[in-house]
Amino acid sequence: MTPRPAIVFGLAAVLLVAGCDDMTRQKKQNPYASRATAPGDVPAGVVQYGETSAPVPPVTMALLERGRTEYHVFCAPCHAETGDGHGMIVQRGFPAPPRLASDGPQRIYDVITDGRGVMYGFAQRIAPDDRWAVVAYVHALRISQHMMLSDLTPEQQATR
Numbered sequence: 001m002t003p004r005p006a007i008v009f010g011l012a013a014v015l016l017v018a019g020c021d022d023m024t025r026q027k028k029q030n031p032y033a034s035r036a037t038a039p040g041d042v043p044a045g046v047v048q049y050g051e052t053s054a055p056v057p058p059v060t061m062a063l064l065e066r067g068r069t070e071y072h073v074f075c076a077p078c079h080a081e082t083g084d085g086h087g088m089i090v091q092r093g094f095p096a097p098p099r100l101a102s103d104g105p106q107r108i109y110d111v112i113t114d115g116r117g118v119m120y121g122f123a124q125r126i127a128p129d130d131r132w133a134v135v136a137y138v139h140a141l142r143i144s145q146h147m148m149l150s151d152l153t154p155e156q157q158a159t160r
Contacts (some may be wrong), residue, residue, distance in 0.1 A: 030121065054128030056105070059136050067137025070130050074122055075138075083141050094118075100138050108135045 029037075057063055072081065080087040083100035090096045095118055103111070112131045115121035126134065149157060 028115070028120070030123075054132060057129060057132055063133050063136050064140055066130060067133035067135070067140075070126060070134045071137050071141075074126060075134065078119070082145070083138065100142060105135050105139065108138055 071079075076087055077089045078087045078094065078097050079085055079100060080090075085096045085099050097117070097119060100108075109131055111119070112126060112134060113121055113123045122131070
């Protein structure tokens, strides 16, 4: 007795579906994490392997300006210029990131370095010192969103 084609097809479909899983919950592997798994040599001018942290620099206007530049290049497409999580990529259908609200400076630095959720890490794209600049800018951005005109000095109010 020969099996019917519909039964064979149905059994094959069930087996195929049973083999699928939610691939969004798989662990990410960074091929650049070690020299052994890297697909090639590291080009000049990029962050070398193992550079996971840098000393926290003092916050200066130059650091904030550098952080603003890096934020607008790497973060604003998803997090938006205001940090509310409604950037241009999100408006095109990508999942919205969380608001830049309550994480501490080290946690923000670590997320920039290693990624979180669907965000990939920027360790190979943003130098450690520039990551701290982004952290300082994000902190200033958060503070600026809750300031009142009365919080400014008279000199700052005069420039408004």
